[in-house]
Amino acid sequence: EYTVRGFDLRTIGPQDPYTGLVLGGNKSLLVNGEQIIHIAGPVRLILFYDAGQVRDMGQPFSWWEDITHVIPLPTPLLTDPLATIGISDPLVKPVIVTTGKRSAFKTSTGAEIRFFMPVLNVPFRLIFAYNPQRDGVLNHNLQPQSAFQFRFAVGTTF
Numbered sequence: 001e002y003t004v005r006g007f008d009l010r011t012i013g014p015q016d017p018y019t020g021l022v023l024g025g026n027k028s029l030l031v032n033g034e035q036i037i038h039i040a041g042p043v044r045l046i047l048f049y050d051a052g053q054v055r056d057m058g059q060p061f062s063w064w065e066d067i068t069h070v071i072p073l074p075t076p077l078l079t080d081p082l083a084t085i086g087i088s089d090p091l092v093k094p095v096i097v098t099t100g101k102r103s104a105f106k107t108s109t110g111a112e113i114r115f116f117m118p119v120l121n122v123p124f125r126l127i128f129a130y131n132p133q134r135d136g137v138l139n140h141n142l143q144p145q146s147a148f149q150f151r152f153a154v155g156t157t158f
Contacts (some may be wrong), residue, residue, distance in 0.1 A: 003052055004106055004132040005022050005048065005050050005108050005127050005129050006050070007149075008140050010035070012054050012106045014054070014055065014137070018070055018093070018098050025055050026057050027056075027057070028055075029053050029055075031051045032049075033049045037106065042111065042114075042115055043114070043115050046114060046115070047121075048108075049107070051107045052109075062128070063105070064104055065103075066098045068098050070094045071095045103133050105133065108129045108132075110128045111130070112126065122154060122155060124153075124154055125152065125154065127151040127152075128150055129148070130147060132147075
C-alpha cells in the first residue's frame with residue numbers, strides 16, 4: 001500500500017533461482033505518479049502509476065532482468081537408498097537456464113478513493129490496481145501475482 005500499490009508487501013525483490021522465494025534486498029528504487037481529483041469535501045479520487053524494483057548489495061539497478069528456468073536433475077531408473085551420492089547430494093544442483101529478458105521494474109496502475117476522517121485527519125483508502133508487469137512475482141501464498149488487486153489501507157502514501 002505504500003510502495004508499488006498493486007503488489008503484496010515484500011514480494012518484489014531478488015529471488016532464489018531454485019525456489020522462486022523472495023530473499024529481500026537492501027536498496028529500492030521507486031517512482032510514484034498521482035493525479036488527485038477532489039470529489040466532495042474529504043473524498044478524493046486518485047489515479048496513479050507506480051514502478052519500482054528492489055536489489056541486494058552489489059546488484060545494480062537495471063532496465064532488464066533474466067527470465068530463468070530450473071531444469072531438474074533426471075531421476076535415475078534404479079535408486080539405491082543407501083547411496084550417499086546422487087539426488088540427495090547437496091552439492092549436486094539442478095541447472096538454471098536463461099530463456100529471455102523481462103522488465104526489471106514492476107509496475108502498477110489504477111485508481112484509489114481516499115476519505116479523510118475529519119477528527120483524525122487520517123485517510124481511509126480503497127485501492128484498485130492493475131499489474132501489467134507481474135511476471136515472476138509470487139504472492140504470500142506462493143501463487144503467481146494476480147493481474148488485479150483490491151486493497152483497503154489506512155494512512156498516507158509517503
